[in-house]
Amino acid sequence: MNDKLQKYFPDLFSSHAQEIHRLYKQKLEEVAKLQNNCSSAIARQRKKIKEISVSLQEYVPDGDSHSCHASLSIHRERSSAFAEMESFLPKKNGLYLNLVLGNVNVTLLNKQSKFAYKDEYEKFKLVLTVILLLFSFMCRFIFTYRTLDAMFNFLSVWYYCTLTIRESILINNGSRLVVFHHYVSTFLSGVMLTWPEGVLYQMFRNQFLMYCMYQSFVQFLQYYYQSGCLYRLRALGERHNMDLTVEGFQSWMWRGLSFLLPFLFLFWQFYNSITLFKMAQLPNCKEWQVCRDVRLLLPGPLHGNVFTTLGVVYQKYRN
Amino acid sequence: MNDKLQKYFPDLFSSHAQEIHRLYKQKLEEVAKLQNNCSSAIARQRKKIKEISVSLQEYVPDGDSHSCHASLSIHRERSSAFAEMESFLPKKNGLYLNLVLGNVNVTLLNKQSKFAYKDEYEKFKLVLTVILLLFSFMCRFIFTYRTLDAMFNFLSVWYYCTLTIRESILINNGSRLVVFHHYVSTFLSGVMLTWPEGVLYQMFRNQFLMYCMYQSFVQFLQYYYQSGCLYRLRALGERHNMDLTVEGFQSWMWRGLSFLLPFLFLFWQFYNSITLFKMAQLPNCKEWQVCRDVRLLLPGPLHGNVFTTLGVVYQKYRN
Ligand SMILES: CC(C)(COP(=O)(O)OP(=O)(O)OC[C@H]1O[C@@H](n2cnc3c(N)ncnc32)[C@H](O)[C@@H]1OP(=O)(O)O)[C@@H](O)C(=O)NCCC(=O)NCCS
Ligand SMILES: CC(C)(COP(=O)(O)OP(=O)(O)OC[C@H]1O[C@@H](n2cnc3c(N)ncnc32)[C@H](O)[C@@H]1OP(=O)(O)O)[C@@H](O)C(=O)NCCC(=O)NCCS
Structure with missing residues (x-):
């Protein structure tokens, strides 16, 4: 029977797919070997350059700043x-990915997929920001x-973990x-999630929901800033004729950034931590979240957040 | 200066690493192209085989069960x-990975890394099981x-999400x-996490912690069962002289499984859902978790769990 079939449908038994697959597996092995070679070659050259820099600094007379410069520039x-x-x-x-995903390789091996991944990440943020905005409005x-x-708090926790x-x-x-x-x-969403129902919860609830709505709104603005950045960076990276110059990009970025910053800072963070602090001093404060933890822990990271943003802006300014 | 350096340290300027890297990128592109070819070749052949099967069934006289058989066996x-x-x-x-990780490729492209990943997953479970066991004992x-x-509940939620x-x-x-x-x-850990402090919480707490300890203990046993499976499967897959036969493996597996099953089933699941159900009927049941959700939702999945296990065992039995 098989012979008959083979006569009528030669295609069925053609080993075209098998052939490609064999070739593919072979190439895959070659690539893996080359990856190892490449990594070790880079490591070796790195070590060598370090040694040379050290020996240059030792043997060249102190005054010869020229050679030091040269060695530094080569290094860089x-x-x-x-x-x-x-x-x-x-x-x-890294540590976090290793804990969550284990030892699976998540490197995207070409520029297009890196850009596509970033793009998708921004879209994901946009969609969930809108959902969270509507949800908090409803609540x-x-x-x-x-x-x-x-x-709502579960969704927030899930969203931030995923992010x-x-x-x-x-x-x-x-x-x-x-x-x-x-x-x-x-962490914040986790605390809100475990906060038991009570007078204090009702006191803080409305303010927290307003804060969430505001936060989502800022993220919404940020999306336009970031996607503008991404679009321009891609244009810079992909076309080499540079009809969008780096300087043009930077000025655009600074305009966007100075528009965003007031929103990022505005009094919310401080306002929130002050409210929590005041609540912790109320006599009827029995709930564990406010008394023990929130008073001590929340204001710290909230201000930390502000300082991180300041740090980013300072670094941008220095470059 | 650069010329002088180049004279003394020719290695520094050797483009060995660059050369390998160029080759590597080239191979990478070839592999990507082959992957596409391979996928489309497989898709094409799949379609063709389907067409042929259909036409065979149409044109061959009904009585000719032989050819039907042949077409089926080819298909398979x-x-x-x-x-x-x-x-x-x-x-x-899949949907879940796409939501959490986005469109990043997590396929491990050779057998060794698949085994290594599974191994790591088992170790991760072991470590966290032991931690959760100690933690619940402490609580x-x-x-x-x-x-x-x-x-403790946070850790559980994180652990299960990661799993x-x-x-x-x-x-x-x-x-x-x-x-x-x-x-x-x-889901269960999430509910426990949001359950407010109160009489009912204290009532259920101890039972729940005991259940967690027991669960961790079962997982600990399961680890030995699974790692035994994994070791034997690897031995079967990697050595072709088959000094560990498939039958030997299956008998080992069945012995392990019948040792595990009583532990997996034991009355805990039923006991828990009955307790919750009784608690929901108490007059002082004001907390939202028990009244609205737990009564309706928990027993469902708990029994679903038991049925899943039964299903797995039944499938194993049929094979
Ligand atoms: C201040 C801020 C808007 C600057 O953004 P930026 O101009 O993109 O900053 P950088 O150029 O340093 O960013 C470098 C990279 O980080 C990205 N990035 C920085 N912050 C980001 C954020 N919050 N979301 C998404 N991407 C961000 C940029 O897109 C860029 O990515 P890339 O290297 O993959 O191209 C940003 O750092 C920020 O949002 N900080 C958090 C402040 C905040 O939200 N505080 C209050 C609410 S809790
Ligand atoms: C019943 C049970 C022990 C059978 O395990 P098994 O013999 O490995 O089952 P299978 O052969 O069908 O498993 C096939 C695959 O699933 C894996 N597997 C199944 N259940 C697993 C589990 N709970 N943890 C880890 N791996 C599991 C096997 O290792 C195997 O993986 P592989 O294809 O990568 O080699 C398992 O299905 C199980 O634990 N079910 C959950 C029951 C339970 O825990 N209920 C009560 C507590 S909530």
Whole structure:
């Protein structure tokens, strides 16, 4: 029977797919070997350059600043070349990714997929920001059920956890994201989630929901800022004729940033921590969240958040 | 200056690393192209085989069961060959992974790294099981602070979330894991986390902690069962002289399984849901978790869990 089939449908038995697959597996092995070679070659050259720099500094007379300069500039030039090369090699996961995902390789091995991933990340943020905005609006102005609040807080916790994972993947792929504030937000949402129903909860609830709505609104603005950045960076990176200059980009960035910053800072963070602090001093404060933890812990990260933003802006200014 | 350096340290300027890197990027592109080819070739052949099967069934006289059989066996044989091929091709993420990680490729492209990943997953479970066991022991018998309970529940939620992510990665890599019960556990821990302090909480707390300790203990036993499975499967897969036969493995597996099952089933699940049900009927039941949600929701998934396990065992029995 098989012979008959083979006669009528030769295609069925053609080993075209098998052939490609064999070739593919072979190439895969070659790539893996090359990856190892590449990594070790880079490591070796790194070591060598370090040794040479050291010996240059030892043997060259102190006055000869010229050679020191030369060695430094070589060092810098090479380092950036190596960093560029390494961005196409699989990279070991950081602590957080290793804990959550384990030892799976999340490096995106070409520029397009890196950009696509960042793009998707921004879209994900946009969609969930809008959902959270509507949700908090609903909780604030329409329904006041504790169960609904808990669902809202669950969603926030999930959202921020997911963000930190995706951001770690981005960082693994060479992004310079600042993610500290998302860990803080995760923690905050966790505290709100476990806050028991009571007078104090009702006191803080409305303010917290307003803060969430405001936060979502700021993220919404940020989305436009970030996607503008991304669009321009891509234009800079992909076209080499540079009809969008780096300077043009920087001025655009600074305009966007100075528009955003007042919103990021505005009194909310301080206002929140002051309210919590006042609540902790009320006589009827029995709930564990406010008394023991919030008073001590919350104002810290909230201000930390502000300082991180300041740090980012300072670094941008120095560059 | 650079010339002088170049004379003394030729190594520094050797483009060995660059050369390898160029080659590597080239190979990387070839591999990407081959991956696409391979996927489309498989898809094409799949379609063709389907067409042929259909036309065979149409044109061959009904009585000719022989040819039907032949077409079926070809179908099956080819399908498994394709599945084998596809396990080395990058695969699209499922819904859950796509939500959490986005569109990053988590396929492990060779057998060793698949085994290593599974191994790491088992170790991760072991470590966290031991930690949770100690933690719940501490909460049950040493300290009774609500804050500590909340920390324990936080850790559980995080652990189960992480497990579901890792398991989705394993499933993406071709594992036949049964993960339903971990989604249930995540939900359970979430409910415990948001349960407000009160009489009912104190009533259920001890039972819940005992249940957690017991659960960790079962997982500990399971670890030995699973790692035994893994070790034997690896031995079967890697050595072709088969000094460990498939039958030997299956008998070992059945012995392990029948040792485990009583522990997995024991009355705990039923006991827990009955307790909750009784508590929901108490007059002083004001807390939202018990009244509205737990009564309706918890017994469902708890029994679902038992049925899943039964299903797995039944499937094993049929094979
Ligand atoms: C101040 C701020 C808007 C500057 O953004 P920026 O101009 O993109 O900053 P940088 O150029 O230093 O960012 C470098 C990288 O981080 C990204 N980035 C920084 N902060 C980001 C954020 N909150 N969300 C998304 N991406 C961010 C940039 O896109 C860029 O990514 P890339 O290297 O992959 O291209 C940003 O750092 C920020 O939002 N900080 C948090 C402050 C905050 O939210 N505080 C109050 C609410 S809790
Ligand atoms: C019953 C049970 C022990 C059977 O385990 P098993 O013999 O490994 O089952 P299978 O052979 O069908 O498993 C196939 C795959 O799933 C894995 N697997 C199944 N259940 C697993 C579990 N709970 N943890 C880890 N791996 C599991 C196996 O290792 C195997 O993986 P692989 O394809 O990557 O090699 C397992 O299904 C189980 O634990 N179910 C949950 C029941 C439970 O925990 N209920 C009560 C507490 S809530």
